[in-house]
Amino acid sequence: MSAGTPAGQPVITLAELPGVGAVRVLVDGVPVAVVRTEDGEVHAVGDTCTHADVSLAEGEVDDCSIECWLHGSRFDLRTGRPTALPAIRPVPVYPVTVEGDTVFVDVTTTVDAGDGSVAATKEN
Numbered sequence: 001m002s003a004g005t006p007a008g009q010p011v012i013t014l015a016e017l018p019g020v021g022a023v024r025v026l027v028d029g030v031p032v033a034v035v036r037t038e039d040g041e042v043h044a045v046g047d048t049c050t051h052a053d054v055s056l057a058e059g060e061v062d063d064c065s066i067e068c069w070l071h072g073s074r075f076d077l078r079t080g081r082p083t084a085l086p087a088i089r090p091v092p093v094y095p096v097t098v099e100g101d102t103v104f105v106d107v108t109t110t111v112d113a114g115d116g117s118v119a120a121t122k123e124n
């Protein structure tokens with residue numbers, strides 16, 4: 001990837017994101033929750049709770065986690081790992097690039113739940 005070319009594709013603008021909160025978008029058919037946290041950071045995680053088929057974007061964002069509104073599972077936005085039960089499996093975390101006002105998300109790779117490095121590349 002050359003400098004200045006964000007990975008992934010444009011999915012939303014910063015103006016369309018709440019000050020703190022999440023918006024569900026479909027990226028190549030993949031449901032993604034694009035989340036802005038209190039410190040202004042933007043994250044992208046799989047939008048489906050791993051406990052049941054519920055959109056995480058409808059949940060509350062607090063610190064660097066998002067809470068599933070149905071049963072209260074929380075997921076760390078940096079690692080995708082659940083930090084509160086009942087969910088026990090992580091959600092995928094996708095690389096995000098913000099360029100100007102545009103948020104790019106790359107759903108062809110995921111960020112490792114362990115150390116934040118890119119771990120897997122989906123085959124096309």
Ligand code: FES
Binds near residue numbers: 054086
């Ligand atoms: S559906 Fe998300 S915690 Fe149960």
